[in-house]
Amino acid sequence: MAHGAPASEIDLQPLRTILEDRYNPENYQDSLELIVQACQEAQHLYGYVPKAATEAIAEHLGVSTNRIFGLLTFYADFLTDEPGEHTMLLCHGTACYVGGSQKLVDHLDLRYDVTSGKTTRDGTLTVQIVNGCLGVCDLAPVAQLDHHDYCGHLTVESFEGLMETLRSESKAATGEDSDETD
Ligand code: FES
Numbered sequence: 151m152a153h154g155a156p157a158s159e160i161d162l163q164p165l166r167t168i169l170e171d172r173y174n175p176e177n178y179q180d181s182l183e184l185i186v187q188a189c190q191e192a193q194h195l196y197g198y199v200p201k202a203a204t205e206a207i208a209e210h211l212g213v214s215t216n217r218i219f220g221l222l223t224f225y226a227d228f229l230t231d232e233p234g235e236h237t238m239l240l241c242h243g244t245a246c247y248v249g250g251s252q253k254l255v256d257h258l259d260l261r262y263d264v265t266s267g268k269t270t271r272d273g274t275l276t277v278q279i280v281n282g283c284l285g286v287c288d289l290a291p292v293a294q295l296d297h298h299d300y301c302g303h304l305t306v307e308s309f310e311g312l313m314e315t316l317r318s319e320s321k322a323a324t325g326e327d328s329d330e331t332d
Contacts, residue, residue, distance in 0.1 A: 244283070266278055286300055
C-alpha cells in the first residue's frame with residue numbers, strides 16, 4: 151500500500167486509468183462488490199481513499215458519493231483520512247475479543263481519543279479496528295503494525311508500551327518532545 155499522500159498532491163490519473171480499464175459502469179452500476187473493489191484500488195494507490203478519489207469513482211460508476219462514503223464508513227478496512235506515520239490493524243475478532251481486545255479498544259479511546267480509522271493527534275499512528283480475524287489467533291489479542299509486524303498477547307500495559315515506543319521513535323525522528331495527552 152502506498153503511504154498517504156496529502157490531499158493537495160493526489161494524482162487521480164492512475165486511478166482513472168484503472169477505472170477505465172477494469173470498471174465498466176454500464177454493467178456494474180449497482181454492484182456493491184465493484185464499488186468496494188474500486189475503493190480498494192484507490193486505497194492501494196494513495197494509502198487511503200481521498201475525497202477526490204471518491205468523487206472520481208462515483209463519477210465513473212454513476213453512483214452517488216454518499217453511497218460510497220456509506221460503504222467506506224461501513225467497512226473497517228478503509229481509511230478516509232491521510233494515515234499517520236505508522237498504521238495498525240487491531241484485531242477485534244472472536245479469539246482476540248475473548249482475549250481482551252475490548253480493553254485495548256477502550257484504552258485507545260480513553261487515552262488517545264482514537265477510534266477506528268483515526269490517527270493520534272501527533273500523527274504517529276493510524277488505527278483500524280478489524281472485526282475479522284487476522285489469521286494469527288495463537289497470538290490473540292494481537293495487532294499488526296505497518297502491514298507486516300505482529301504484536302501478540304497484548305495487555306493494556308504492553309499495548310501502552312508499544313504506543314510509547316512508536317511515539318518516542320517518532321519524536322526522536324522529528325526532534326519533538328511534547329506529549330499529546332498532556
Ligand atoms: S481473532 Fe484475532 S487473530 Fe484471529
